[in-house]
Amino acid sequence: MAAVNGDDKPLQKISDAFKVLASVAQDSKIADMELAPFSRACTHVCPLFGCLGIAFMFAEKDFVAKVQDLAEASNSIKTLQSMIDQDVQNNCVRTAGSHTRNLLRVKRGLDMIRLLFEYMLVAEGSSLRDPASKAYEKALAPYHGWAIRKAVSAGLYTLPTKEQLLVKFNEDEATARVLMQNYVTACTPVLQYVDNLFISRDLGTDW
Ligand code: 1PZ
Numbered sequence: 001m002a003a004v005n006g007d008d009k010p011l012q013k014i015s016d017a018f019k020v021l022a023s024v025a026q027d028s029k030i031a032d033m034e035l036a037p038f039s040r041a042c043t044h045v046c047p048l049f050g051c052l053g054i055a056f057m058f059a060e061k062d063f064v065a066k067v068q069d070l071a072e073a074s075n076s077i078k079t080l081q082s083m084i085d086q087d088v089q090n091n092c093v094r095t096a097g098s099h100t101r102n103l104l105r106v107k108r109g110l111d112m113i114r115l116l117f118e119y120m121l122v123a124e125g126s127s128l129r130d131p132a133s134k135a136y137e138k139a140l141a142p143y144h145g146w147a148i149r150k151a152v153s154a155g156l157y158t159l160p161t162k163e164q165l166l167v168k169f170n171e172d173e174a175t176a177r178v179l180m181q182n183y184v185t186a187c188t189p190v191l192q193y194v195d196n197l198f199i200s201r202d203l204g205t206d207w
Contacts, residue, residue, distance in 0.1 A: 010047045011169045011179040017041035018186035025193035032081050033193060035074035042067045042106055045113065051168040055155035063109050066102040073099045084197055093203055104205065107194045112139035114187045117180035126161040143207075 021041050024033050046067065049060035077083045080103065087093045087100040094101060112135050119131030133156055141149055160168070166176050198205045 008047065009170050010044065010051075011171055011176060011183070013044040014041075014048075015179040015182040015186065017044045018183055018190060021190045022186035022188075025189040032079040034079055035070060035077055035083055038080060039067060039070040039074050042110070043071065045110070048113070051160070051165055053155075053158050053160065055151075055158040058151065063106070066106050066109075069097070069099060069102045070106065080194065080197055084201065084203070088201060088203075094207060100203070103194065104198065104207075107191060108139055108143065110187055111191055112136065114184050114191070115139050117184050120162065121177060121180060121184075123162075126163055128159045128162055128165065129156045132156055132159060 017037075018041055021033070021038060024030050024037070046060070046064050049056055049063070073083055077086065077099075083103070084093070084100050087098050092098045092100075115135035115138055116131055119134050120128070123131045133153070136152055136156075141152075144152070159165075166172060169176060171179065195205055
């Protein structure tokens, strides 16, 4: 099967982008994470959806629009902190479509992928359904209504096998394992950093 992304290496790009963000999140001398590199790193996640098949096009549309919103915001707002503080001042943190709300959604998407990779790294066999289902249950299902949960559980039956997915990623088992592990490791402090932005302002992360 031909790779859908030509010579592209989406996993490699994600791993590289999040390593850079992780070093920012972990460097105590850099107080503020900039929105532009954050949204750029998230943009690298978007091609993954194309590898999942049409059942997840609705998820792709939602995620891509939210990343796009953050990327556009980065033209006028420098850091994640100032973006959130602006929404706090305008009293629109939880308003549908606000930057802060989109950030929380995007963060959950990143967490979903982190869990998916974690479960894939320990899964036996070539089905993605189990790791994907476990990751979804943990990261996203608690925040989704009945209709979306149903659509996702139907979509899980249409997923490619792990081998098919790796072909689309232009990776083999060994390289994919390293890159998935890189993302899992790098993503963790980044997610923690974003969580802290919400928690330190008493905004909650459970909505
Ligand atoms: C093998 C991989 C299987 C992946 C299965 C992924 C299933 C994810 C399904 C997500 C469906 C999202 C549909 C839209 C949901 C929106 O209602 C919410 C709230 O948005 P708002 O009301 O604030 O506008 N949006 C979200 O929850 C964001 C969801 C992001 C999903 C990212 C998943 C990333 C998976 C990539 C896997 C490679």
